[in-house]
Amino acid sequence: MTTTSPEAAAGPETIIADARERIDALDDRIIGLVQERMAVSAVVQQTRIASGGRRVHLSREMEILARYRDALGKPGTSLAMTLLELSRGRI
């Protein structure tokens, strides 16, 4: 008797449509997390500015860039730069 996985039985169009649904759901969650990150970052920046500091904290940004690069390689650095730009605006 041969066994067939549900994926193999489904056919390529169904597999692709199902996977795209999962990708859309993941993107919704990622966008929500980015928006949450922006809101939390705004709290940090506003608190620092209100106590006489600057909006930007470069050594903290270096830690974040290194974290993303270590996890995702060179494109991770670009992703972290985009997240930082979304969170604190352009510098």
Ligand SMILES: O=C(O)C(=O)C[C@]1(C(=O)O)C=C[C@@H](O)C=C1
């Ligand atoms: O961690 C901080 O001190 C922040 O202000 C947050 C944050 C960030 O979005 O990660 C934003 C601006 C700073 O330049 C560094 C980091």
